[in-house]
Amino acid sequence: MAGHISIAIDGPSGSGKSTLARKLAERLGFVYLDTGAIYRAMGLYVHRAGADLDDEQAVDALLPRLQKIRFGHENGTQRVFLGEEDVSEAIRMPEVSVYASQVAAYAAVRAFLLDMQREFAELYDVVMDGRDIGTVVLPHASLKVFLTATPERRAERRYAELRSRGVEEAYEQVLQDIRDRDERDMSRDISPLRQAADAVVLDTTDLDLDESLEALVRLAETRLPLGGERA
Numbered sequence: 217m218a219g220h221i222s223i224a225i226d227g228p229s230g231s232g233k234s235t236l237a238r239k240l241a242e243r244l245g246f247v248y249l250d251t252g253a254i255y256r257a258m259g260l261y262v263h264r265a266g267a268d269l270d271d272e273q274a275v276d277a278l279l280p281r282l283q284k285i286r287f288g289h290e291n292g293t294q295r296v297f298l299g300e301e302d303v304s305e306a307i308r309m310p311e312v313s314v315y316a317s318q319v320a321a322y323a324a325v326r327a328f329l330l331d332m333q334r335e336f337a338e339l340y341d342v343v344m345d346g347r348d349i350g351t352v353v354l355p356h357a358s359l360k361v362f363l364t365a366t367p368e369r370r371a372e373r374r375y376a377e378l379r380s381r382g383v384e385e386a387y388e389q390v391l392q393d394i395r396d397r398d399e400r401d402m403s404r405d406i407s408p409l410r411q412a413a414d415a416v417v418l419d420t421t422d423l424d425l426d427e428s429l430e431a432l433v434r435l436a437e438t439r440l441p442l443g444g445e446r447a
């Protein structure tokens with residue numbers, strides 16, 4: 217393997233991917249790329265352009281005009297830019313999750329965003345999280361992890377997080393949403409969420425955040441040429 221080290225972390229919604237991928241990158245001194253943020257920025261762009269997000273051809277027609285999606289860092293946090301505008305907060309709005317999942321199902325959109333993701337891994341040592349990193353984006357990643365937990369445990373975590381932000385939603389509803397998203401992510405035709413054959417499965421059902429992070433760090437340390445000479 218020449219050049220940079222890449223760690224691919226895939227898994228379903230609510231498995232703790234983003235938090236763990238970010239913390240793992242910090243520990244290893246790697247760059248973290250949240251690929252969901254790219255789909256979110258793309259969804260926001262299409263929505264603002266006034267296109268019907270259900271109209272695949274209309275969305276495809278916008279691709280050549282897409283302003284550049286860029287990443288930057290500010291005090292250790294990742295910022296996302298659409299052209300010159302910092303859209304880091306805007307892309308976290310709940311409606312943008314829906315726009316993102318709509319555009320993420322289109323082949324031309326995925327192909328368009330593929331190069332951007334691959335270029336990133338050519339430039340830096342990276343931890344990238346998403347749904348298809350180990351299977352499609354970086355099939356030769358240095359380490360692939362499939363992060364999972366039972367739907368019930370993922371729903372418990374999401375429920376606790378919502379409550380801590382003052383959002384009241386019934387646990388049963390949160391669980392149903394998790395099940396629905398699993399179904400959508402795993403059943404779409406293009407790049408569905410699926411475990412790469414050579415991925416290491418990390419089931420965090422019975423692990424807290426620190427324990428999960430330590431398990432990831434151990435995996436990276438035992439399987440990757442960290443710190444030493446690299447070919």
Ligand code: DC
Pocket residue numbers: 251252253255256313316317318320345346347348349
């Ligand atoms: O991880 P997230 O919730 O921020 O992702 C937003 C949407 O983008 C989600 O609906 C799935 C999609 N996505 C994808 O299809 N492939 C990726 N590599 C990352 C995200």
